[in-house]
Amino acid sequence: MMAGRYTAIGITVAVLAALPLAVTSNEVMMFLILSLMFALLGQAWNILGGYAGQFSFGHAAFFGSGAYATATLQIHLGLNPWVAMVAAMAVGGLVGGLIGALSFRFRLRGSYFALITLAFAEVLRVVAHTSDFTGGGAGILIPLDERAANFQFESRDVFYYVILAMVAGSLVLTRALEDSRLGAWMLAIRENEDSARALGVDTFRVKLTAIILSGAMAASAGVFYTQIFLYLDPGIAYGVGFSVEALLVPIIGGMGTVFGPLVGSFVLHGVDEVTKELTGDAPGLNLALYGALLIVMLRFLPDGLMGLMGRLRRAAGRRQPQQAGRLKEAGDA
């Protein structure tokens, strides 16, 4: 029964793996790559926000730390990018652990927690701006050296398969979380923290684990970003943009669902591309659009698109003849 829970992930990944065969345009390829990258970042947010119920407004803190960690480790220490990626994920987890330890120790919840994460992302942005180690405001450039051993590829297709593998990993991890005690405890905290405590859940530890996992995963998205663009500056890496994307993607797709971030990312960036075509890339317009989308989603579809699909499926089920319903119940029993 548990193995069957991975079938949908297998099919989805297989379909996504076949996509490059049908795509020749470099632009479309880039759209797919970035959609997957934001799906990964959104999944990171989803673990902490969708499952554990701790809404972060500063996931750029983890994304940017991962990005800067891999860049600086390569530039200053000459570390291999693949090794640097592992280290960068550890850094992301560490940043998550520090923010989590501080805010959860002092029982910050809801909007207070969101504000703290936002503040940390901003502080890190300023630090990256002033520090020579990170290249300051001018940013940091990684020399072009396209070799697989160097996590740089000539072909967009290879980048696509790398990010697809990372997304597949995040889907499997999230599904495994759903079937685990940790996942059950995270949901319990999301639903009612006092009840969770009364039932023996060490809420501090569970929330801390969630934010460390989330931080490491968001950092991996930052690593990928760095490797594909080979350039970072504080305004990009720690910018509010990534924080907003990180939460918008799972909210649109469906918080607390395995596929929410993936669905949300493709829909969000699809809409984004269409608007760009129609309006000719007016600056800031996409942020206005994101804001409007966020309001609409939270007002009318708080469960996101995955929730909408579930509702439609149930409605379709009710329209079936009653006989079928009875048979199904008998089968379930």
Added chain:
Amino acid sequence: MLEVRNISKSFGGLRAVDNASLDVSAGAIVSLIGPNGAGKTTLFTIIAGFQKPDEGRVRFEGRDITGLPAHTICRLGLVRTFQVVQPFGRLTVRENIAVGAHLRHADRADALENAEAVARRVGMGAMLDQPATSLTVAGRKRLELARALATEPSLLLLDEVMAGLNPTEIDEIVPVIRSIRDDGVTILLIEHVMRAVMSLSEHAYVLNNGAIIASGPPRAVAADPQVVEAYLGHGAAKRIAASETAHA
């Protein structure tokens, strides 16, 4: 099994619990009664580790648990329910109970199986796949009980599990509570439903204005003039006695 000694707790100028002491021996069902606002729930929250007392100690199975975090106390085998039910709304009954079961069962399938067994034990076997939000008040109270039970406690603190239930529902839950005790779980309950207090417990404590004013077998306690006055006001015991003599 549980020794509460001289617990006091103030909120601002209000002394919510005032030098309260009580004992619960293993295998017993003990009631804690008293008028609204007497401090019963506050005393519960202190025992279960949700609040720290200003003074006094709580010992559980010979161990000082005063000031330990709630989840640690639960792990030791002392679990509380909430007077205002606090279900995990978007989870099903099965998933709700499994959260409690996970305390002793790390494996998900194992915890779900245990949750089912507990649900049947409290008469919720037919509601396993319902979301907690869809339950009636009686259902939610039972769920509160089931989740606590799933942590496999040795001492269960029940905070008004019968409040808001109709007489039929009360008659249904009383034997459930008794059977839980017969399975070896000691119970301390806060209750306003005197019928249930009388039929379930061997011993009762009465709390008024934060202080224990009487204790003993429920029937004797209910007849205590001090207790009658706590509920009905100063002089009530005398007036009742007078009217009874007049009628006799």
